[in-house]
Amino acid sequence: MVIPFSYTVRNLWVRKFTTVLTAGGMALVIFVFATVLMLDAGLKQTLVDTGLDDNVVVIRKGAGIEVQSGVERAAAALAESQPQVAFAEGGRMATSKEMVILINLPKRDVARAANVLVRGVGPMGLTLRPQVRLAAGRMFHFGSYEVVAGSSVAKRFQGAGLGETLRLGGREWRVVGIIDAGKTGFDSEIWGDADQLMPAFRRPVYSSVIARLTDKAAFDSYKATLESDPRLTLEVKRERQFYADQSELLANFIRILGLSLTAIFSIGAIIGAMITMYAAVASRTGEIGTLRALGFRRSSVLAAFLVESILLALVGGIVGLGLASLMQLVTVSTMNWQSFAELAFSFRLTPNIAIETLLFSLIMGLVGGFLPSVQAARMNIVTALRAA
Numbered sequence: 001m002v003i004p005f006s007y008t009v010r011n012l013w014v015r016k017f018t019t020v021l022t023a024g025g026m027a028l029v030i031f032v033f034a035t036v037l038m039l040d041a042g043l044k045q046t047l048v049d050t051g052l053d054d055n056v057v058v059i060r061k062g063a064g065i066e067v068q069s070g071v072e073r074a075a076a077a078l079a080e081s082q083p084q085v086a087f088a089e090g091g092r093m094a095t096s097k098e099m100v101i102l103i104n105l106p107k108r109d110v111a112r113a114a115n116v117l118v119r120g121v122g123p124m125g126l127t128l129r130p131q132v133r134l135a136a137g138r139m140f141h142f143g144s145y146e147v148v149a150g151s152s153v154a155k156r157f158q159g160a161g162l163g164e165t166l167r168l169g170g171r172e173w174r175v176v177g178i179i180d181a182g183k184t185g186f187d188s189e190i191w192g193d194a195d196q197l198m199p200a201f202r203r204p205v206y207s208s209v210i211a212r213l214t215d216k217a218a219f220d221s222y223k224a225t226l227e228s229d230p231r232l233t234l235e236v237k238r239e240r241q242f243y244a245d246q247s248e249l250l251a252n253f254i255r256i257l258g259l260s261l262t263a264i265f266s267i268g269a270i271i272g273a274m275i276t277m278y279a280a281v282a283s284r285t286g287e288i289g290t291l292r293a294l295g296f297r298r299s300s301v302l303a304a305f306l307v308e309s310i311l312l313a314l315v316g317g318i319v320g321l322g323l324a325s326l327m328q329l330v331t332v333s334t335m336n337w338q339s340f341a342e343l344a345f346s347f348r349l350t351p352n353i354a355i356e357t358l359l360f361s362l363i364m365g366l367v368g369g370f371l372p373s374v375q376a377a378r379m380n381i382v383t384a385l386r387a388a
Contacts, residue, residue: 043346058226099198104116
């Protein structure tokens with residue numbers, strides 16, 4: 001015979017205080033576990049979504065990031081004049097020769113400064129990034145000392161708000177607009193005219209060339225043409241892959257550190273569940289003897305106690321996941337270890353993370369309840385009834 005599921009549920013309800021304490025401990029572990037995965041997913045989404053599959057990035061070979069790259073003007077001209085490059089409206093090449101540099105700005109809310117990326121773009125810079133839109137003010141005029149700031153930069157840094165003034169490269173630059181890049185990396189940048197920013201920072205070369213190809217299939221030939229040219233020392237990447245690579249170092253650190261802490265906490269939660277189930281077995285010795293005397297087999301008793309432990313863990317998992325989901329309302333900022341600039345991003349809960357989190361809670365319940373369930377199943381009927 002199989003012990004009714006309602007029996008297991010009632011036992012958890014009767015022992016409310018113990019159930020709450022044990023489920024609470026598991027909820028804390030699940031909260032940490034889910035938060036780490038959400039942080040990793042949020043970081044990757046922010047950087048990966050910064051790039052588009054249709055665009056390519058041309059940088060100096062071996063540079064890895066735009067800040068460390070230098071593309072000579074002649075090389076940039078060759079990169080944008082290849083037949084694989086598409087034309088935009090008006091017959092202009094769909095390219096943007098860009099300069100990227102790090103500056104240090106003071107924050108608004110704390111007495112310290114942080115690095116911010118300043119990006120000098122060409123006239124097609126905004127056209128090549130349809131995910132970037134003007135949220136307030138207007139776009140800067142090319143040929144002027146005007147810039148637009150990403151929404152995250154405008155909120156967090158002094159002088160970066162609409163109508164304020166920034167001192168960049170020894171000159172005063174007026175912030176005439178705020179751009180919203182849909183929670184991508186461009187929200188953490190300041191944009192201006194590349195041809196004005198380069199002399200201000202004494203940069204004789206570009207950092208990169210952004211180009212849109214005629215179609216995705218043209219990437220391989222475009223890449224081969226530029227990288228095989230002995231006159232050039234260039235590297236070509238799809239824009240989406242370029243930004244995905246920049247997330248790896250920080251994402252791996254967050255994942256390793258977070259999962260290490262989760263492993264430590266989970267041991268404590270499993271031990272707590274085990275203690276709870278051992279106490280349940282000890283306090284219900286008479287019940288176990290009665291169940292066995294009524295004809296319930298050892299496997300039924302083992303299954304009943306194991307299901308009870310799993311349900312306990314599932315309750316903790318649902319509570320922990322619910323609390324972790326609230327973290328999506330929070331935006332955090334940290335230094336991107338690849339570009340050394342501050343990057344703002346949000347936690348992101350995906351269906352895969354929710355499934356992985358609940359499976360992890362079930363595994364904790366299974367491991368924590370296995371030995372106590374075995375003890376209950378192996379209990380001698382006569383001894384159990386006498387103990388009652």
